[in-house]
Amino acid sequence: MEIRCCAKTRPVVWMWMALLLAVPGAVLGWLLGWWVLAVYLAAVPACAEGCWGWLRSFRLEVSDTQLSLSSGSWMNSTRRQPVGALCCVNTLQTPLLRLVRCGIAVLYSPGGMWLVPMLSMQDIRRLEQLAVQKGKRL
């Protein structure tokens, strides 16, 4: 089973990036001149697409024996552990993510915590079931 970032969250990422860039842009624009805000707004699409590309690179692979989470393209990081070590799955949701029925999954295991961003609630439910069926009960 392969789980990836849900395509429905793309507008949410765009909105976050726009907010993150536009607020300091507005302040700096008011202080330095409106051309600064224009530059900031022009940067929004590039930053949002970059961020979305990075989020899309998160790939969670679930087999009978192990969980594997890889992320990044040119700075590649892969995390693997036995399925049996999974303790529980928590879900974080912001209002925008709830609107598109998505969330951020937090996978807990004795070896630490994993964050898998922008998953659909359907995928999160599958992970929760996996934790209950095959995971470690503490």
Added chain:
Amino acid sequence: MKWCRFHFIYILKYTRYAVILSVIPLLRALLRFDLASLFAALRQDGLIFVGTALFALAQWTASGIRVQNGQLQLRRGAVFRLRVRAGLSSIGAVQLHRPLYCRMVGATELTLWDRYSRRKYRVYLWAGQAAALADQVLPVYPGRAVFSPAGAERLEFAVLSANLITTGVVSALAAQRTADLLGEGWKFAFGQLEWVEQLVERVLPTGVAWLVTLGLALASIAVLRSFLHTAKVQVCRSGGVILSRGGVVNKTERRVLAAAVTSCEVRVTPLARLLGRSAVYLQAGGFHGDDLPLLVCRGGDDSALRRLLPEFYLSRSRLVKAPGRSLTQFLWRPGALVLLCGALCGVAVWALPEMAPLLVLPLVLSLVGLAVSAEAFFTETLARTPGRSLEIRFGRFLTQHRVCVFSPDAAFVFWQHPMLYSRQICNVTVKLPGGKWYQARGIPAWETDNLPLLMSLSDDDLP
């Protein structure tokens, strides 16, 4: 079982700052023979002390610990209440520590570590209550000692257990506190050091003599402290529990559940290479045990350790074949340090010749670091071994670490940047329950593909 109320020494946790704040103005007034300020300080201190004592008393009465229905239950706090319930099976290690101040009032500091996370619970109980509680959590029976150092081995154990950095920091803090309290009196202690320095100066240049004197003083304190901590140490396996007890002034007893041991680490320091013995440290979930080694073993002879942990295995082969491994990745940090120290030495020889001997010491240390990193280039590895364990060998700073990982719950992080990707190698971080992690560099990517899977297979199932 009834709630065991904490020992009243628990109150000191809240009152110690009040005591420190109260004692310093009193001492100053006493030393100056100023009666008016002495009475003012007494009144002020009395108020602070009563307020803190009342708060601490409320905290103390609301706190307790007990074992019931296979659960460890802990409650603490009067205003902000904390209640903890943990299954006894989740406790991986227990420590009964009796420093001198606790022994004088019949108390024991009891610490319990979780085996799956870095959680730990620390309480102060009466000695009898603490021992009874530890027996309920991890019971032990008298067993034959596997390691009880005597003679030269005892000295080697003390020397390898001594931590110069910790002792240095503690000594510096103690000297500062003493200077605050006694004013000019502390200079007497440094007077003695100056006398030793004058002796060393007959052999070495002035700057180096001072460094050597300071190093000797710190090493002496560290070894003496370690000698007291490691006196009468006995390590044995009692059923499924590894028991280690010892100490003269401060008595320590550690019980580690063998099934909860996540890793066992052999540290080969430069001093260990000179002595031909290495210190062995044990980790069990949240219990890291970095302050005191479990035992020392002769290079290559791990029979004592195998009697404690039958699954322990470290391979004999030293050199590792790792095609594509980059020498730069291993040597750039110590190499840069050697270059910096060398450049400083060169400048000192040219501009300040009297300072040059002082800079030789860091240069020598960085050269040792460079040698350890060069050794790591040929020996750093991460491989599955017989006995369902994993061996990690790596070098950091001046020490070579050889680790045997037992936990099947380890998580592996494989990291590649474009340079590593082009060489088909990666850096691997092994994350263990309890927050401990180890990193091995330059491991061939194809070797790491099935690592978690291999950890969960038995020897018979291995391909």
